[in-house]
Amino acid sequence: MIEQIKLSMRISHDKLDNDIDANINACLRDLTRVGVATDGKENDPLIVKSVELYCKWQYNYDGSSDRYERAYTALRDSLSLCGDYNA
Structure with missing residues (x-):
């Protein structure tokens, strides 16, 4: 994911x-903190976009x-409310 963020x-x-x-790890922890499942979803477009926005x-x-x-x-709050991303 680091190459995508750098790009x-x-x-x-x-x-x-x-x-x-x-910063990528901090973002993923923040997403997890609000109930967004990130394990195995490092290539998910919405997770990647979240990390991109966080880093920017x-x-x-x-x-x-x-x-x-x-x-x-x-985006973080929307993902936390979406059943597809609940931990």
């Missing part, structure tokens, strides 16, 4: 890989951290 943020080097990986929020991508935070929170 979405137009990062072509490996210098931030450890930090990006930590954390890195203030394009100076729009507020926008990405709202988008992440809305």
